[in-house]
Amino acid sequence: MAFRGGRGPRGAALFEPVYSSRAHISEAVRLPASVLANDGKMFNIRGKGDKERMVPLGSRAVEPMRLWRPLAAEYGVVSPKWLFHSVRDGSKHTSRSAALTDVRETAEMAGLAQPDEVSPHVLRHAFATHLLSNGADLRAIQTPLGHEEIGTTEIYTMSTKRDGTTW
Template sequence: MTNAEIIELWLDALAAERGTAASSLTTYRRDVACYLGWLGGRRLAEVTRQDMVAYLAHLDGRALSHSTISRRRSVANGIHRFMVAEGLGTGNPAAELQPMKRPDRLPFTPGIEAVDRLIETAHALARDGSVGLYRQAGYARRAALLETLYASGMRVSEAVTRPADAVRPGTRMIHVRGKGGKDRLVPLHDRAVEAIGWWRELAGRYGSRSDVWLFHRVSNGEQHLTIDAALKEIKETAAAAGIPNASRWSPHKLRHAFATHLLQNGADLRVIGELLGHADLGTTEVYTKVNVARAQKMVRDLHPLSDASS
């Protein structure tokens, strides 16, 4: 069996047996292409443990994030584990490798003032009727998307594929379908709901309001906003707001900000994990790293046995 045939079987199994989301499968295909490209035509069944160690060293030598390296390693491991289970290989060359250590620090996370500045800039653009209805509707969609991302902490892939009826009437809750087809309800604050309403109103005036997608192209309600378009829009808005390092902003930074800012304000870690759609609390615990200084100050200032509190 060829490498390509094995990969298709593996991806089909992920979709059918685990309900892996289409967006995740697309990402895995890119990871597989990286792995097969590195193998240079060698058969997957011939890969050895030494080959796997060399592949991981190759990944470590590139300018990749910890999460990307971890995912690509997991993809390679998953392929070989699948091959063993299906009788397509005699052993998993990645099975005995040491697990990667989770980094102690978070990537760049925007502060509350910076996020507020970003979103206020988006709203200012959305209020400017002088740019014409088409552009104003696009700006209103942008403001609604940014408000929704920061209010809910959802992944951008989840946000851009929300159906038109995702916001439950009268509840201020949005239905999110996350990884593996798992559903959750996440509350939205008033500003996010109002921003969505303004975007939908302008889309209606333009004649393109969709009954299919919540965030869609202004010119075509049948096509949802793409992840790349959302990424471009947040960078443009950060630049328009005069925020330093605008190129570092992404929709995922708003997800980080959502979790970090809630934790800073005393939210329960388990609740944050549920809102984010994390299956494992350990994934959420990384956000506690940014809160150590605040916790130390709280103990120093408020603990009854602390000198500073007396």
């Protein structure tokens, strides 16, 4: 995949972890740079209500994140604190709106969908639905999503037909 400027690699580095970790975009942009220190297999996400949860992160998501760090240095600022730092001020994480633009650009470049149809929430929902379609238990989906109530997670059962396809 050919990237244009610094946004493409950052978008790819955001896209996979948002999908595979079921993170909200506000959680993904606050990932610390240290998330890669333990090979990214598991990391804490600080979510709504300042609650933390441990989520897995597969190697497919770690690779673009690792590639992003040295590229970020080429584009200017590298933050010792944030994995996805603001390009204007490395002491701050990137904004939600910049991250959304990056994710949509990555989806467009990958030919996945119309850019305005892709959002971090859609990716989060898609991953949970894919897990459910492949036989995952609702409780196994509930924890990484950070849902306190199983009823919130049960929403995903309504978008999956018995044959495993989505509506």
